[in-house]
Amino acid sequence: MSLEKQDVLKIAHLARLALDDNDAEQYQHSLTSVLDLVEQMQSVDTNGVEPLSHPLEAKQRLRDDVVTEDNRREAFLANAPQTEAGLFLVPKVID
Amino acid sequence: MVDQSIASLAKKLRAKEISSVELTQDYLARIKQLDGQLNSFITVTDEVALAQAEAADKLIAAGSTSALAGIPIAHKDLFCTNGILTTCASKMLYNFVPPYESTVTGRMLASGAVTLGKTNMDEFAMGSSNENSHFGAVKNPWNLDKVPGGSSGGSAAAVAAGLCVAATGTDTGGSIRQPASFCGISGLKPTYGRVSRFGMIAYASSLDQAGPMARSAEDCAHILQSIAGFDANDSTCSDVATEDYTANLDSPLDGLTIGLPKEYFGDGLDNGVATVIQDAVKEFEKLGAKVKEISLPNLNLSIPSYYVIAPSEASSNLSRFDGVRYGYRCEEPKDLMDMYKRSRGEGFGKEVQKRIMVGTYALSEGYYDAYYLKAQRIRRLIKEDFVKAFEEVDVIMGPVAPTTAFGIGAKTDDPIAMYLEDIYTLSINLAGIPAMSIPAGFADGMPVGLQIMGNYFTEAKLLNVAHKFQQATDWHTKTPSLAEGA
Numbered sequence: 001m002s003l004e005k006q007d008v009l010k011i012a013h014l015a016r017l018a019l020d021d022n023d024a025e026q027y028q029h030s031l032t033s034v035l036d037l038v039e040q041m042q043s044v045d046t047n048g049v050e051p052l053s054h055p056l057e058a059k060q061r062l063r064d065d066v067v068t069e070d071n072r073r074e075a076f077l078a079n080a081p082q083t084e085a086g087l088f089l090v091p092k093v094i095d
Numbered sequence: 096m097v098d099q100s101i102a103s104l105a106k107k108l109r110a111k112e113i114s115s116v117e118l119t120q121d122y123l124a125r126i127k128q129l130d131g132q133l134n135s136f137i138t139v140t141d142e143v144a145l146a147q148a149e150a151a152d153k154l155i156a157a158g159s160t161s162a163l164a165g166i167p168i169a170h171k172d173l174f175c176t177n178g179i180l181t182t183c184a185s186k187m188l189y190n191f192v193p194p195y196e197s198t199v200t201g202r203m204l205a206s207g208a209v210t211l212g213k214t215n216m217d218e219f220a221m222g223s224s225n226e227n228s229h230f231g232a233v234k235n236p237w238n239l240d241k242v243p244g245g246s247s248g249g250s251a252a253a254v255a256a257g258l259c260v261a262a263t264g265t266d267t268g269g270s271i272r273q274p275a276s277f278c279g280i281s282g283l284k285p286t287y288g289r290v291s292r293f294g295m296i297a298y299a300s301s302l303d304q305a306g307p308m309a310r311s312a313e314d315c316a317h318i319l320q321s322i323a324g325f326d327a328n329d330s331t332c333s334d335v336a337t338e339d340y341t342a343n344l345d346s347p348l349d350g351l352t353i354g355l356p357k358e359y360f361g362d363g364l365d366n367g368v369a370t371v372i373q374d375a376v377k378e379f380e381k382l383g384a385k386v387k388e389i390s391l392p393n394l395n396l397s398i399p400s401y402y403v404i405a406p407s408e409a410s411s412n413l414s415r416f417d418g419v420r421y422g423y424r425c426e427e428p429k430d431l432m433d434m435y436k437r438s439r440g441e442g443f444g445k446e447v448q449k450r451i452m453v454g455t456y457a458l459s460e461g462y463y464d465a466y467y468l469k470a471q472r473i474r475r476l477i478k479e480d481f482v483k484a485f486e487e488v489d490v491i492m493g494p495v496a497p498t499t500a501f502g503i504g505a506k507t508d509d510p511i512a513m514y515l516e517d518i519y520t521l522s523i524n525l526a527g528i529p530a531m532s533i534p535a536g537f538a539d540g541m542p543v544g545l546q547i548m549g550n551y552f553t554e555a556k557l558l559n560v561a562h563k564f565q566q567a568t569d570w571h572t573k574t575p576s577l578a579e580g581a
Binding site for chain 2: 078
């Protein structure tokens, strides 16, 4: 399994990571090594084996649909890089 | 007071031989004096610690029976601590001050423990050497040219060097056990779901588990008692009843059946490490245990299965770091996409970016079945190996890592070689069973950990087995000698 530089740039875009050309070449090599490492899975016969997503196979627990938390808007906004009028501020999305 | 157990310090605190404030001052002074050599702390919380110590002294005077009351400990910098900087050793969270407390740290606070600070780690817990930290590598107190292991390397180094009585760690693929082994301390990864993950910054949610790192199994038992148990805030936290983890530490081991998986003693295992493990097993035979050779045939597949599942879950978990609500944001973003991409490209370190991309690829359209689902099918095979083994044996023993601590920088050019070092620890997280590392001897002057694995929710049994070994041997009492003020 060998990745092209274009593949790396596509993955980086999906992962929302800005890479420069030099980075992309490095990752082309290091991602290919990891994919080679995991390739040995393909030789294992797993026909009829169900995927295991939770080690104890627990089911998702549900709670009653009631409000349990206080509104702590100020506390949560305090860590944001930019806020305005009680909202998180981001660069303009629509012209 | 350094090098003393939680139980003996608790006794001294109640006999008024020392106050928690004095004890805390001793440890803070030691951190100032010695941590320049180790870099095991990211943040030292002097004022918070002294205020907590004062409160603990009052608790003790009022008759508190909590073993942790007044005991100075440290937390891996991955647990959210209300009002205290929590970085996960990443530039991404260089300024993050959580507005809430993780369940683990909250329960230890409620037990009266004193927080000395937050320990260094591999960025977002991704690594086995503690070299992937935005705040610099941690040094092994037994040899400053060697790594302490990772990802909970700061916690392990700090406990080993006597900079705190005990510490918390987290273990996704060996991150408590391997640094415990490399630094010569005791560490326990509990059963998946035994300890709440609420307020732990997530790496791989189906594998992550918090646990104690301390000088002895008995100390680990006291901490587990405080942190284990159901928490409504973590939907994967188990409601299986907790046990009294200190009650049966002294139970005799007569008739205990120890399984030795032949796959743990094959090619790649360092001779010095093998000898230490074999000698430790002989010690258990003297204590009345029987030994049986077993097989975990799919052990080798734990590496590819883990290195698909963990990065896949990481790529999803770490998508929350987008420069909007907390953490690092790039300078002058052109638009929203530019802000996402540059904040993440500049805020995450190389290993973290690599794992995010591996996971993004494995989960992307057309590859999901071949990678993620395939890895989960293999995960079931690995779990079934353990289920079968525990029908015949009570505990399984083997090495934690193929070698002792390696040199700083020795494996940074070959990350795949570093991944392969995780061979003896990854399968435990995939299966979700509990496992410990305890000091069992030395090879070439560096500590070697013995790994003890148990069936689901048998933490009390593991601690009993480890404690009996520590009653019969003195490996866990060995401490490194750090030159003062160097």
